[in-house]
Amino acid sequence: MRRLLHLLLIPALLAVAVPAQAAPAFSVMTPADTVASRTDRRPLAGGVHDPAAGVTFISWSGVNADTYVQAYDHPSGAWTAPKLIAGGEADPHNYPTMVLADDGHLLIFRGMHNSRTVLSRAPAPHSLDGEWTHTELPEGDAASYPMPVKTARGTLVVFYRETTRELDPSAPTDFRPMKYLISRDNGRTWKNSVQSTGQEFAFGSKGRADHMDEVYVGQMRYEPGSFGRPERVHIVYTLAGGGPDQHVHDYYHRNIYYAWFNPASLRFHAADGRDLGTRIDDADQERYLKVAETPLERPAGLKSPDYIQQVGFGPDGKPFVLWFQFDGNGIPLDHVARWTGTAWERKQVASGLRTREIEPAGNGSWRVYATRDGLPDIESYLLTGLDWRAETVIRTPKPVQRVEVITGFRDPARILATGASSAREVSVADGDIYVAGKPN
Incomplete structure (x- = not known):
């Protein structure tokens, strides 16, 4: 009788099931169209929403890697x-990264490849208008890749990589x-990690x-602090260098590491x-x-793993990382x-994709x-634990080289996507700048 009642209830339960x-x-x-040059920017701090002004600000690299x-x-x-x-000094490494200080002023950081850190500050709070000031920060010498x-x-906190050989000619070129x-x-005075801790380097x-x-x-x-967890900066990285037989900059890549x-x-x-x-x-x-x-190998002449990886955390605070490396034919394996x-716990979840960025999608999932490579559009997937499934396609007229979730985003300005330039030289700037999100 109980089994019969259960069978009779199934159609009713299905009728009220959440679709x-x-x-x-x-x-x-x-x-902006046909303005973006090739850039090496990481998926961090490309833009920020200012709730006080009701404005979203973005930054990008134009011709000669100039900052716009x-x-x-x-x-x-x-x-x-x-x-x-x-100006970007014609180097794709000299990309801008942007934060909104608590005093309302926009700050842009550029690690002028292997040489210096430059801070650009907007003159008025909550605005791009006026003449910005530009300050070289001696505390951030020999710097590349600012990550604020x-x-x-x-x-x-602005992490950067130091090219130690620029300060000490006896240092190997692959010590960075x-x-x-x-x-x-709010960015008016600075200390570096050596001054703050006395350590030769941070990691x-x-x-x-x-x-x-x-x-x-x-x-x-x-990740802001919460009950039972301190605030954290989650970090994922890989190693590079010449390999066991040589000191050569960025010849091999090796391994994936996580710290906070x-x-x-x-x-x-x-x-x-x-x-x-x-x-x-x-x-x-x-x-x-x-x-x-x-x-420790270079499949199809490529550095593997790639330069860019993603990091996130679950509702319980446990971290996860996402990366791609290449097979023998140069196909990304995700x-x-x-x-x-x-x-x-590790799993290959896809192939052929260059994963660009991630964001929380609710219910413990991440988008x-x-x-x-070479194709237009941005594909989105949902990642829940190690479960991976296709979600949607964001249509772009031309291929995209970088995607960054805008800090504190407000739709429809959720992600900043830098269109791919047709050339590796930054003197050519013909990629589009796209901003996408859920329509209001």
Whole structure:
């Protein structure tokens, strides 16, 4: 009788079942066309929403890697014209990264490849207008790849990679560790990690037998503190260097590593919470931080893993990382690793995709934005644990080279997508600038 009642109830239960959620539709705006040059920017701090002004600000690299900014006014739905902020010295590494300081001023950081850190500051709060000031920060010397984070308290932390040979000619060309700058007064004064902790560098390695002593951080992600968890900057990175037989810059890539940084205490931690102090060295990263071991090889002449990886965390705070490496034919193979609490659980989830950026999608899932080489459009996928499924396609007229979720985004300005240029030389700038999101 109980079984019969259960069978009779099934049709009724199905009738009231919640239908499968439809894939979101994304609208695409083109704030500027045929203006973007090739850029090496990481998926971090490309734009920011200013709730006080009701405006979204974006930054991008134009011809000769010059820095441009634009603003989207949400009430009117209008974009400003591109505004030139500073020259890029014709180097695709000299890309801008943008934060909104707590005093309302926009700050743009550029690590002028291997040489210096330059801070550009907007003259008026909540606005791009007027003549910006440009300040070289001697604390950030020999810098590349600025990765700024603003904490809930307004502290600014800018990680950068130091090319030590520019300061010490005796250093091997493939010794390039990570350091950081820190400001607690909205970017007016700074200290670097050496001044703050006395450590030679913040994280990296020195003197490895395989010479893999360069750090390539793929992404950083700030997580505000919550009950039972301190604030954290999640970090995922790979190593580079010449390999065991030579000192050569960026010849090989190897392995995936994860750590988190507490900006209040200036201490690093492993996924299991182990306190590693104010510096991570090679012994730490090999024993506690390694997510995946990858071969020391160059499939189809490519560096593998790629320069860019993604990092996120679950509702329980456990981190995950996403990266791609190449097979023997140069096809990207997409991998996810999830920290279980005791170990990293790994899975290949796709192939042929260059994963560009991720964002929380609710219910413990993350949205992954990805592209395919030479093709237009951005594909989105939903990642829940190690489960991976296709979600939707964001239509772009031309191929895209970079995707960044805008800090504190407000739709329809959710992601900034930099169109691919037709040439590697930054003297050619014919990629489009796209901003996409869910339509209002």
